[in-house]
Amino acid sequence: MAVVAPILSSNPLHLLPSSFDPPYELIHSHPSLALLSKCRSLDTFKQIHSQFIKFGLHNTQFALSKLVEFCAVSPHGDLPYAVSIFNSIHNPNHVIYNMMIRGYSLSSTPSLSLHYYVNMLLSGLEPNSYTFPFLLKSCTRLPTADTGKQVHGQVLKFGLVDDVYAHTSLINMYAQHGDLDDARMMFDKSDYRDAVSFTALITGYASRGYVDEARELFDSIPIRDVVSWNAMIAGYAQTGRFDVALSLFHEMRKQRVSPNVSTMLSILSACAQRGDMETGGVVRSWIEEHGHGSNLKLLNAMIDMYAKCGDPDMARSLFDSIQEKDLVSWNVMIGGYAHASKYKEALQVFRLLLLNNVEPNDVTFLNVIPACAHLGALDLGKWIHTYVKKHYSEFPNEALWTSLINMYAKCGDIVAAKQIFRGVQRKSLACWNAMISGLGMHGDAAGAIDLFTEMANEGMKPDDITFVGVLSVCCHAGLVDLGREFFNTMIRDHGISPRLQHYGCMVDLLARAGQLEEAMSMVGTMEQEPDGAIWGSILGGCRLHKNVELGEYAAKILYSLEPGNPGNYVALSNIYAGAGRWDEVAKIRTYLNDAGLKKVPGSTSIEVDSVVHEFLVSDRTHPRSEEVYRMAEEVEEAVRVAGHVTDTSEVYYDVDREWKEGVVSEHSERLAIAYGLISTKAGTTLRIVKNLRVCGNCHAATKIISKIYNREIIARDRSRFHHFKDGRCSCMDYW
C-alpha cells in the first residue's frame, strides 16, 4: 500500500477504466497536454507519449485524440505514427476518426481518407459536421470529381448539406475540379454566403481563366478579406491582365485590407511584366516593414521585378546580398540579364552557378541558351546541348530542343540545328517555326519553303510566326512573286491578319525590288500605324532605286517617328548624293553635327576557345590589340593586292562612315576577323556576330579573305547570315 499510495495521489486517472472519459477539466489541465501543444519535433512527441502512458492518459479518448491530432495534422507529426496509435485504440470516437481523415487529406495519399471514413461507418459511428470538410478536402485533391460526387451523396444522406462548413467544402470541391456549374449551383442554393464561400467559387473561376465571372462575384461579396483579394489579383496576373491586377492591389490598399506574402508575390510578378517599378518599391517597403526580408521567394520575385523593370544592377545587388540562394535565385538573375539584353552578364552568372556546384535545370537552360544564341557563343551552346542530352533525354522538355535549334541556327551551325530538328519526335509548332526561320536566316530559301510544305503535309497548321519566317526568307532571297503569294495565302487560306512584321517583310521585299508604288499601296492598306522599320524599308528602296521625292517623304515621317536615329538622315543624304544634290548633303551633315546625333557604334564579336571577344569600331582595348591591328593591315593589303578596289562611291556617299565609323579597315568585323586569324588554327571556320548590317566594302573584302586565307567565315549581321567561302557569299550579294 505504501508503494501504491503515491501513485494514486499523483495520478488519479491511472485506475480509471479505459472506456471511461473523465471530466474535461481533469485532463485539460494535465501538464503533459500543455507540453504537447508546444511540441515541435517527433522525438519530443515520443517522450510526451510515454508520459501519457505513464500517467494513464492514453486510456482516455480525449488524450488519444490529441496524440492522433499531433501526429496526423501537425507539420512536425508523422502519419504512420498516427496510424500505429490509431490501431491501438479499441473504439475510436468521432474526433479520432475525423483526425485520421484530416491527416490523410493533408498527405500525399488523400484517397486513404476514404478508408477511414468507411471504417467509421462500419464501426457504427455516423459522420458529424466536422467529418465532411476533412473528407471533401481529400476529394478536392483527387484527380477527378467522381469520389467527391459520391461523398456529396453521403452529405445529403446524413442531412448535413445545409451545414455551412460542409456546404462550402462542396462548393470548393466542385470549383477546384473545374465543375464550375455544379459549384455555382451549390453556391446559389445556399442561403448563408460569406467571404469564404464566395472566395471558393471565385478561385475556381479565376484559376481556370474565367476572370470576368470571378470579378462579377468579387464585386458582389459583402465582405472581402485578403484571401478574396488575392484570388482575384492572382487570377488577373495569371491571365496576363497585369494592369488590372496592379490597380486592384492599389484599390485593396485604399480599402485598408492588409496584403500578405501571397498578395505580394502576385504583385511582384505583375510589376515585372508591366515594368512597374514604383509599385515594386511599395512591395519592397512592405517586405522590410513586415520582417519578410529573409523570405527567399519574395527576394527572388524582387530580383525578377528589378531586372524586368530595367534595373538589372539593382537586381544583381539584391542577388549578391542573398546568402542562401536557391536555384530560382540563379535562374531569375540569369533570365533577368537576358531580358535586359545583358547576355554576357547572363553567361557570367551561369558560369558562377557552375563554379558554385549548383545543379542547373531546364529553366536555367531556357534562359542561358538564348543568351548563347544572341552572342553566338557556340562552344557554350554545344556544352549545354551535351548536358541536356545526358540529363533530359528521358524526360525531354520540348521547349529545350526548340531553343537549341534556334541557338545553333543563330550561332551559324545550321547543320547541327537540322540534326536536332530531325531527332525531335513530336515536333511542336514552335519547333517547326524555329527551323524554318533558322533556314531563312541562312538564306536557304528552298530549304525553308520545303519545310513549310512538309509541315503542312504533316497536318501542322502554320501560325503568324511561321509566316514571318517564310516571308523573311522571300525577303532575303528577293523572291517577290512567292512572297506575295505567301502573304495572300496567309490572309485568305489561314485567316491570319497580317501584323507589323508581315507588312515589314512585304514592304521591304517590294521596295528593294523597285516596286515602290506597290510597296506604298501596301502601306496604305495597313490597319496598324506603320513603324520605323517599314518607312526605313521605303527609304532604303528609294536609295537603291534613286527616288528622291518618295525618299524625302519617307524620311520626314521617320524623323518624327525616330528623332534620335541619325541613320534616317544619312540614308536621305545618300539619296541626295546619288542625285548630285550636294548642297542638301552638306545641310544634313551640318545638322547631324550640330544636333550631336550619334549612330550606334558597330560591334562584332567572335568566340574563341569558349570566350566571346567583342570589338568596336577602331577599338584598341583588346589585350592583343597591337597584333590585331597588324593583322588587319596585312589583310587589307592582301585584299588590295587580290584586286579589290574599295568602293569609293559608297564611301564617298556614306557621310555616316566618314563622319563616324572611320576607315573601313578599322570596322569592327575586320578587327574580329583579324583576331580570329591570329588566334585559331589554319583552316578553322570563323564565326562572327555583328550588331549592325555588314557594309558593302566589308562584304566584298570578306569574300576575298575567305579565299586567300582559305577560311570559311560565317557572319551574322542584324538581319541574316552570310557564309563566306572560296571568295563567294551564300547571299549571292543580295541582302
Add this chain to the structure above:
DNA sequence: GTAGGGTTAG
C-alpha cells in the same frame, strides 16, 4: 476537444 476559401518565385 476537431471545421470551410490561398502552397506562393523562374
